[in-house]
Amino acid sequence: MKKLKISLLAKVVIAIAAGILFGQFLPDSIARVFVTFNSLFGNFLSFAVPLIIVGLVTPAIGDLGKGAGRLLALTALLAYGSTLFSGFFTYFTSAAIFPELLPVNTQLTAIENPGEFMLQPYFTVAMPPLMDVVSALLFSFIVGLGLSYIEGRVLHDAFADFQQIITKLIEAVIIPLLPLHIFGIFLNMTVSGHVASIILMFLKVIIVIFILHVLLLLIQFAIAGAVSGKNPMRLLKNMLPAYATALGTQSSAATIPVTLAQTIQNGVREAIAIFVIPLCATIHLAGSTMKITACAMAILYMTGEPITFGSMAGFIMMLGITMVAAPGVPGGAIMAALGILQTMLGFNETLQALMIALYIAMDSFGTACNVTGDGAIAVIVDRIAGERRA
Numbered sequence: 001m002k003k004l005k006i007s008l009l010a011k012v013v014i015a016i017a018a019g020i021l022f023g024q025f026l027p028d029s030i031a032r033v034f035v036t037f038n039s040l041f042g043n044f045l046s047f048a049v050p051l052i053i054v055g056l057v058t059p060a061i062g063d064l065g066k067g068a069g070r071l072l073a074l075t076a077l078l079a080y081g082s083t084l085f086s087g088f089f090t091y092f093t094s095a096a097i098f099p100e101l102l103p104v105n106t107q108l109t110a111i112e113n114p115g116e117f118m119l120q121p122y123f124t125v126a127m128p129p130l131m132d133v134v135s136a137l138l139f140s141f142i143v144g145l146g147l148s149y150i151e152g153r154v155l156h157d158a159f160a161d162f163q164q165i166i167t168k169l170i171e172a173v174i175i176p177l178l179p180l181h182i183f184g185i186f187l188n189m190t191v192s193g194h195v196a197s198i199i200l201m202f203l204k205v206i207i208v209i210f211i212l213h214v215l216l217l218l219i220q221f222a223i224a225g226a227v228s229g230k231n232p233m234r235l236l237k238n239m240l241p242a243y244a245t246a247l248g249t250q251s252s253a254a255t256i257p258v259t260l261a262q263t264i265q266n267g268v269r270e271a272i273a274i275f276v277i278p279l280c281a282t283i284h285l286a287g288s289t290m291k292i293t294a295c296a297m298a299i300l301y302m303t304g305e306p307i308t309f310g311s312m313a314g315f316i317m318m319l320g321i322t323m324v325a326a327p328g329v330p331g332g333a334i335m336a337a338l339g340i341l342q343t344m345l346g347f348n349e350t351l352q353a354l355m356i357a358l359y360i361a362m363d364s365f366g367t368a369c370n371v372t373g374d375g376a377i378a379v380i381v382d383r384i385a386g387e388r389r390a
Helices: 008-022 028-063 070-101 106-112 133-149 154-191 195-228 232-238 240-249 256-265 270-283 286-302 309-325 332-345 349-361 363-389
Strands: none
Touching (some): 028 133, 070 286, 070 309, 195 286, 240 256, 270 363, 286 309, 332 349
16 A cells, blocks of 8 residues: 655644644643754754755855856856846845735744743753854855866765765755644744734735745746747746646756756757756756745744845845755755854744745745746747857
């Protein structure tokens, strides 16, 4: 008999529902057991985040040095530009909408300072990271860029092995425990009386992000159509099978065959498509950047924290780089972003858990937005590369 496989999204939804349900009647003494687990898991996550950055970002940047020189640089520049556009488009839209849509929520403000209002763990265990997040990022950039230039294979292979270890850690430990962590967060919020208005706020944010990601795709293909001289709506329509496949697989990598076929159908030369699509599946995560930026701003508005263009601009630019580490790992984008959420925006463990829950709730749509946008970049690269050859 085939074992029923439950998706991560379904597990998160079940965890949220169970946390709200059990929070209605569980005594504080039992609820604090789960709060203690949350404390231990949160500390472990803080320890693991620099390792995750080094293990995923370093080989990802190192691998970018292999390939077709100028074509690689052009594709990477367009992908990063698209990701930055997505982040700033989301920032300006959210800055205009969220202050009216999401007034300061005193209950979420309480969650930002859990020691004053929420249940506390029975005990804590300090798990200091081996390095801070900024050091991990700098180390990854320096070594990753170095790997892209050197001919030797020893360090390449070592970091490839370390990448497998970190991927296994995420897949076998962190991701399976995330639903229990989220269960504990929502259990604590329910027991403390903070859950109802927060769930309502989440629904508003999810609706706004869905509308934004549709607008982003329309803008991406309008630009691709203008550059290539092709009908943008026809280009977008041809990419819909890839969009639908990504909704089901929740994986940019697993969707590559469909994305590739639909890109070629859009008239992109096969040699260009074969190069651009797998590369963009790794480095182009405009949809994921949109989700993280919007969710982070929503939480900041609800907690009454000041949001400045300078702080968010730095966050978005750094996010566009760290997103390189995300593909191929379930929840990889939000895992890669935890470090800069903590250091640049001041998110504590509870707010990070809320970010994870919000992100996973929209994971399919973000992936679909990523891979569909890959088709737009391929059309632009094909046109520019064709002009240079001529």
